[in-house]
Amino acid sequence: MPFSQQFMDNPKADRVKRVASLRQASVRRRLGLFLVEGPQAVREAVAYMPERVHDVYIDTSHNPHDDIISSALEAANPIYLHHVSTKVMEAISPDAQSIAAVVSSEGLIRTLDDIDLNPLNTEFSEIGSTSSDNPEKNYQPQTDLIVACWQARDPGNEGTLIRTADASGCRAIILVDDSAHPLNPKVVRSSAGSLFHIPVIQASTEEFFAWAEKHSLPIWAADIHGTQEHAPYDLVTVLADRNSGLVKPAATPIMLFGNEARGLPTEIVERAGRAVMIPLYGSAESLNLAMSGAVMMYSIAMAQHQG
Amino acid sequence: MPFSQQFMDNPKADRVKRVASLRQASVRRRLGLFLVEGPQAVREAVAYMPERVHDVYIDTSHNPHDDIISSALEAANPIYLHHVSTKVMEAISPDAQSIAAVVSSEGLIRTLDDIDLNPLNTEFSEIGSTSSDNPEKNYQPQTDLIVACWQARDPGNEGTLIRTADASGCRAIILVDDSAHPLNPKVVRSSAGSLFHIPVIQASTEEFFAWAEKHSLPIWAADIHGTQEHAPYDLVTVLADRNSGLVKPAATPIMLFGNEARGLPTEIVERAGRAVMIPLYGSAESLNLAMSGAVMMYSIAMAQHQG
Numbered sequence: 001m002p003f004s005q006q007f008m009d010n011p012k013a014d015r016v017k018r019v020a021s022l023r024q025a026s027v028r029r030r031l032g033l034f035l036v037e038g039p040q041a042v043r044e045a046v047a048y049m050p051e052r053v054h055d056v057y058i059d060t061s062h063n064p065h066d067d068i069i070s071s072a073l074e075a076a077n078p079i080y081l082h083h084v085s086t087k088v089m090e091a092i093s094p095d096a097q098s099i100a101a102v103v104s105s106e107g108l109i110r111t112l113d114d115i116d117l118n119p120l121n122t123e124f125s126e127i128g129s130t131s132s133d134n135p136e137k138n139y140q141p142q143t144d145l146i147v148a149c150w151q152a153r154d155p156g157n158e159g160t161l162i163r164t165a166d167a168s169g170c171r172a173i174i175l176v177d178d179s180a181h182p183l184n185p186k187v188v189r190s191s192a193g194s195l196f197h198i199p200v201i202q203a204s205t206e207e208f209f210a211w212a213e214k215h216s217l218p219i220w221a222a223d224i225h226g227t228q229e230h231a232p233y234d235l236v237t238v239l240a241d242r243n244s245g246l247v248k249p250a251a252t253p254i255m256l257f258g259n260e261a262r263g264l265p266t267e268i269v270e271r272a273g274r275a276v277m278i279p280l281y282g283s284a285e286s287l288n289l290a291m292s293g294a295v296m297m298y299s300i301a302m303a304q305h306q307g
Numbered sequence: 308m309p310f311s312q313q314f315m316d317n318p319k320a321d322r323v324k325r326v327a328s329l330r331q332a333s334v335r336r337r338l339g340l341f342l343v344e345g346p347q348a349v350r351e352a353v354a355y356m357p358e359r360v361h362d363v364y365i366d367t368s369h370n371p372h373d374d375i376i377s378s379a380l381e382a383a384n385p386i387y388l389h390h391v392s393t394k395v396m397e398a399i400s401p402d403a404q405s406i407a408a409v410v411s412s413e414g415l416i417r418t419l420d421d422i423d424l425n426p427l428n429t430e431f432s433e434i435g436s437t438s439s440d441n442p443e444k445n446y447q448p449q450t451d452l453i454v455a456c457w458q459a460r461d462p463g464n465e466g467t468l469i470r471t472a473d474a475s476g477c478r479a480i481i482l483v484d485d486s487a488h489p490l491n492p493k494v495v496r497s498s499a500g501s502l503f504h505i506p507v508i509q510a511s512t513e514e515f516f517a518w519a520e521k522h523s524l525p526i527w528a529a530d531i532h533g534t535q536e537h538a539p540y541d542l543v544t545v546l547a548d549r550n551s552g553l554v555k556p557a558a559t560p561i562m563l564f565g566n567e568a569r570g571l572p573t574e575i576v577e578r579a580g581r582a583v584m585i586p587l588y589g590s591a592e593s594l595n596l597a598m599s600g601a602v603m604m605y606s607i608a609m610a611q612h613q614g
Binding site: 165 | 347447448543546585587601605608613
């Protein structure tokens with residue numbers, strides 16, 4: 001039975017220290033493992049990628065987490081469940097909300113060539129449906145859009161963008177250049193499990209533009225400035241045109257977001273070739289990155305689904 | 308000249324302690340003052356409500372903040388500018404990013420009866436236009452929508468909702484029941500100055516429903532469950548109907564959001580009478596409160612502006 005009989009109550013035990021050390025990037029890289037904290041993220045890891053989950057640590061004094069435990073017990077490969085004391089859980093992570101998992105990172109973050117560019121198969125579109133044969137492949141994109149963010153540095157923002165890209169049914173999310181690492185615990189936590197649904201890709205700036213060009217995918221820069229030659233399109237106008245490249249795409253469009261503090265540099269907007277901006281109706285100067293992402297992705301998804 | 312000649316470099320000075328103590332709710336209440344941190348929020352306070360700003364504390368070793376200084380010097384009433392050392396700034400607030408202001412709270416948070424329900428005056432709609440005669444009244448709503456949140460507890464979420472309500476041009480935002488206090492420094496900071504633009508109201512649950520009923524304003528609960536009698540409307544469907552109550556309102560609609568962890572209780576959704584939900588296209592279980600707010604407010608604003 002994949003259930004550790006021993007109750008772990010020593011916060012200074014070697015195993016506890018080892019798990020806690022996964023909060024460091026260097027340890028994660030060396031061991032090929034990462035830490036998943038909190039019920040939402042652990043539940044999705046167990047449900048979508050059970051074969052990646054090595055161990056789950058649970059402090060049941062705060063929350064029984066029965067649904068996660070039963071899913072873990074039913075997984076094809078054994079997931080080891082460890083009951084731990086509150087002190088042990090605190091030593092593992094102060095942000096775990098009484099449950100954490102150690103998960104294999106090998107191959108989880110994909111490359112550009114892994115992105116499926118075939119026409120969307122909306123027949124297979126039952127939300128949340130799972131295929132037990134191939135649990136890693138059950139994400140069904142519903143919206144013909146790829147999201148990319150360039151130098152997103154704040155892990156909370158980046159995790160939220162991953163969650164929104166998933167909720168809005170995008171094909172994939174690409175983290176371009178020096179963005180926050182997607183296996184940083186705060187990214188994982190704020191993605192609320194979406195990291196285990198939607199394909200997440202890392203790429204350099206050059207790789208990103210070369211790949212988009214190779215597949216003739218139009219890049220739209222989310223930017224209020226545009227370039228000297230190209231003023232930004234207004235999102236409302238682009239979406240009102242039912243034949244526009246964001247509503248009825250001939251090729252999958254990519255929406256590229258910039259850094260939370262500085263946005264996109266002009267040369268990147270120029271390479272993208274077209275910019276689109278969210279109108280500001282009140283007196284606010286701007287929206288933050290996570291808000292802009294939500295507005296852009298969802299308004300495009302809804303426009304495509306409205307048909 | 309409203310400029311303190313003395314450089315403040317003693318982090319233990321009484322004045323520094325007094326300013327820092329404004330991080331406590333009880334001190335804010337007693338003194339009728341609150342702390343505004345960071346360049347974006349201070350800039351908007353000085354630009355929109357100069358007569359409320361008592362003192363501005365600046366650590367120019369990190370950032371000259373010339374634009375804020377010159378606006379403060381040009382204000383009709385003197386704003387006292389104090390140059391301070393980095394250590395003093397840290398003692399005032401670790402989150403100030405080298406600039407903070409002490410601002411009067413008297414009457415800043417309004418009541419329900421202050422909400423302007425007259426038809427939108429879109430002729431006066433120049434964004435960012437200011438009337439120097441009456442600088443407190445230069446927010447011009449552009450979208451016929453009022454936002455309300457019920458028991459929003461996370462200050463960062465609440466501040467972001469205030470910012471989004473402003474950006475999307477809503478009439479006002481109502482904090483219902485036991486929501487985070489709008490003058491909590493984290494709310495002020497994450498509102499990025501929008502607290503000084505859009506009217507922010509506090510009201511009890513009973514006051515809120517009584518006021519909406521008195522003015523016959525329809526309340527839409529942002530909720531994926533609805534009630535036994537009323538399944539939630541799909542946002543896409545409601546917005547596709549160009550004559551719906553959210554796109555061409557006969558009376559200003561109110562969009563009511565619930566608590567970030569628990570949503571809205573059924574009895575509140577029932578009192579609202581109608582619910583609307585954001586479709587989930589991918590595998591994510593939900594969006595967080597700030598994301599839902601951005602998607603709802605902006606999709607309604609854009610639908611109204613698309614006409």
